[in-house]
Amino acid sequence: MGMTYARSGVDIDAKSRAIASLVKEIRFRRTGFGAPVDIGGHFTGLVDFGDSYLSLCTDGVGTKLLVAEALDKWDTVGIDCVAMNANDMICVGAEPLAFVDYIAVNRPAPEVIAAVGRGLSSGAELANLSIIGGETAVLPEMVNGLDIAGTCLGFVKKGKQITGSGMKLGDVVLGIESSGIHSNGLTLARRVFKDAKINLLDTLPGHDFSVGEELLRPTHMYVRPVMDMISKVEVHGLANITGGGLRNLQRLRPDVLVKITSPLAPPPIFSIMQKLGKMTHREMYQTFNMGMGFSAVIPPIFADTAIEILARHGLKGAVVGKIARGRGVVLPKYKLKYTKY
Numbered sequence: 001m002g003m004t005y006a007r008s009g010v011d012i013d014a015k016s017r018a019i020a021s022l023v024k025e026i027r028f029r030r031t032g033f034g035a036p037v038d039i040g041g042h043f044t045g046l047v048d049f050g051d052s053y054l055s056l057c058t059d060g061v062g063t064k065l066l067v068a069e070a071l072d073k074w075d076t077v078g079i080d081c082v083a084m085n086a087n088d089m090i091c092v093g094a095e096p097l098a099f100v101d102y103i104a105v106n107r108p109a110p111e112v113i114a115a116v117g118r119g120l121s122s123g124a125e126l127a128n129l130s131i132i133g134g135e136t137a138v139l140p141e142m143v144n145g146l147d148i149a150g151t152c153l154g155f156v157k158k159g160k161q162i163t164g165s166g167m168k169l170g171d172v173v174l175g176i177e178s179s180g181i182h183s184n185g186l187t188l189a190r191r192v193f194k195d196a197k198i199n200l201l202d203t204l205p206g207h208d209f210s211v212g213e214e215l216l217r218p219t220h221m222y223v224r225p226v227m228d229m230i231s232k233v234e235v236h237g238l239a240n241i242t243g244g245g246l247r248n249l250q251r252l253r254p255d256v257l258v259k260i261t262s263p264l265a266p267p268p269i270f271s272i273m274q275k276l277g278k279m280t281h282r283e284m285y286q287t288f289n290m291g292m293g294f295s296a297v298i299p300p301i302f303a304d305t306a307i308e309i310l311a312r313h314g315l316k317g318a319v320v321g322k323i324a325r326g327r328g329v330v331l332p333k334y335k336l337k338y339t340k341y
Contacts, residue, residue: 078119164252178293
């Protein structure tokens, strides 16, 4: 048997069941001004705020921090922290405005915290938002090392929100390139290299940089290019391809079929991991972004314009599929079908 995310210690299906049990217990909902907007299991939340909706989301960096610790390189994980939140927020067409961070450590190390801060500052600039506060907690009995998470605030004018409800048969799926593994699936990635007796400081097979350097490559920040795109073309759906891989596309509208006919070419890190871990295509595409870090569902007439906009921001975009009749996500090239997130 090949390596899987579950065998490495992260069972996505068990996580989904745990989240469902949590959500079931959260019953109170404010009414009137500030009431939440029901948009299903989307990437961020919305609350009523007069002429606009406010958007809030929160996320962390996960075990990518263990790679930073192994390399003693902390100046990029702040970018990841901002990106994991801001990239989720733009999935409803909301513009990120502000951010707060939470850093938990077993001991305060000023040089490490300063390096994390430099990354947060870079991430804020890339996302065009302000970091307005945060919290640093010293928890020696609870934390072994450093953990970081953040919360992002943004807004979208009423009527401008993008929830996937406008997706139509014949719409095309635009794939936008990733920078690599981003910040998901690192537990599985680290396990694959560990089992292959390859250290994070060792050279990545076939390359002139280390495994750790590749795994630490910062997550692409899609805020500016995507906000530019939605201001100029008609967009029916947006998805951040994070943990869960292609299954994230089902969060837009579970009652349509997303057919990925021409997937983007994955960066070499994915084929290296797949070979070392003897992993199936199903496992790869349901765990990693596989080269497509973000996607948009748009009418085909706007595809060329959208690709040109992305190119002006230094990103490669391409039509990778279409919306069809059915349910779930299919990747015919490998005979894959996913019917639940």
